[in-house]
């Protein structure tokens with residue numbers, strides 16, 4: 105087994121633990137940057153979707169994975185971001201470079217308001233409240249008349265940054281990649297500083313978080329704010345990827361898909377959001393390959409995709425609750441210690457009894 | 464001079480008087496122990512001090528200032544840290560992260576600086592880490608820094624909770640049954656730790672404890688309560704010899 109030697113406290117604080125880790129991350133970044141050289145437009149667009157979903161997923165991870173507040177309404181924030189951005193661009197002629205952060209901020213403020221209201225709720229109540237927000241948002245946008253384009257939807261103007269038109273797959277790809285990397289860095293920074301630790305504390309034990317000085321309601325609302333900012337950003341980018349937005353684009357189904365995404369990816373980790381985004385965006389493509397191999401009657405039946413998605417999700421919940429990332433950690437460990445692997449390595453020791461909890 | 468003062472405090476849960484017109488005071492630099500049979504209201508006293516409950520009547524003062532105006536998350540800013548009877552750790556975080564959350568009160572909310580990890584952050588993080596390491600060394604937790612708290616054995620989890628409270632550099636530490644669930648060796652160790660907390664760190668300790676051996680060893684003053692009411696106070700042996708205290712414990716056993 106590779107034992108990690110730490111020589112300085114900074115190693116636990118810095119972005120990369122050591123040179124090996126920095127090397128791997130930079131290598132991945134280089135490959136991602138070079139992707140337009142060897143992938144065609146179709147795959148670049150697919151990857152763009154992965155990056156955008158990952159940004160929304162990171163937002164949801166902050167809310168659900170880190171602060172422990174389950175949300176069935178993340179797509180509502182994506183919708184608000186998409187509409188705010190599109191309306192700012194086409195109706196008010198705001199330059200793209202301002203419109204996107206502005207849209208993210210507007211979404212964030214809506215999230216903050218909702219966070220103030222939902223901050224006292226837990227579990228099922230919170231799930232229902234956020235679900236209602238998703239439904240109400242969809243209705244409001246649908247009933248918004250000319251301002252939102254109603255159910256007819258809105259066309260999305262092209263991207264123009266300081267006079268440079270971002271109008272080809274490779275250009276949007278690089279733009280999305282840059283924002284995706286930015287979102288990862290921000291999430292990582294959040295986690296290695298005070299506020300991020302407060303969120304984790306609140307998730308695991310509100311009483312003791314409070315006893316150590318965290319204003320629980322405040323930080324819960326802050327998590328909603330950040331989560332909505334990320335969702336708003338993703339919404340703005342998604343609008344461009346779709347060229348045309350309607351309220352149905354961001355329906356309740358989309359919210360649930362986002363939540364499932366982080367569950368499949370691995371709840372509570374940054375990797376989880378990224379792996380989950382790859383999974384959810386690339387699954388239809390993979391399924392279309394699989395379908396070629398299946399008998400026609402099965403492949404062409406309507407619900408095949410949903411069924412496959414549901415089965416995979418069920419599989420994860422039953423057999424790998426830590427998600428794709430959890431599986432990856434285990435495989436990684438397996439190769440590191442080969443041939444001495446034992447399944448027990450990852451079994452939790454239950455050396456204590458949890459009695460009544462003070463709530 | 465008394466420092467933490469609980470004065471004529473009462474609290475009821477429905478019809479049950481959990482704390483009944485209770486008064487006591489704790490002097491700085493001492494170990495003050497609260498004993499009493501199960502359900503006597505000991506933990507409730509801690510929860511009252513920590514503002515989880517509002518007393519029906521009475522006042523709680525610390526350093527002359529009433530705590531009743533403070534919200535639960537502000538209590539720590541008065542220098543009061545605590546542990547919980549049924550360990551309340553951040554289970555899915557590492558031991559180190561648990562301790563770093565203990566440093567929460569030594570920072571300010573600065574979202575931009577945090578999200579962009581501006582230069583000041585590294586300095587602050589190193590300072591938090593240095594303090595956490597001091598406590599890790601103090602409590603011999605070196606081997607567990609990066610372990611997930613949920614995976615640690617019970618005794619270590621108990622220590623981690625104490626460490627987390629110490630990292631906050633409190634003036635007064637409230638320990639709710641520090642020895643419950645520990646082995647005899649671990650309990651002996653706890654006695655030394657409590658003495659060191661008082662002697663070396665100069666932190667006042669208020670503890671709730673059932674293990675009389677530990678109580679006798681470390682307490683400067685003992686308070687016995689039953690059914691939320693004052694029974695006796697004094698040195699450990701004085702309180703144990705008190706007929707009311709003996710009756711309360713025997714009554715508890717008979718029931």
Ligand SMILES: Nc1ncnc2c1ncn2[C@@H]1O[C@H](COP(=O)(O)OP(=O)(O)OP(=O)(O)O)[C@@H](O)[C@H]1O
Nearest residue numbers: 476479481499500501502503504505506507508548
């Ligand atoms: N939140 C609550 N709601 C209702 N009753 C409560 C609550 N908390 C405590 N009680 C009751 O108040 C009484 C005192 O409880 P407390 O937890 O303070 O006892 P204790 O002295 O700490 O006992 P133990 O030694 O068992 O920890 C008990 O009868 C308990 O059932």
Ligand SMILES: [Mg+2]
Nearest residue numbers: 505506507548
């Ligand atoms: Mg108790």
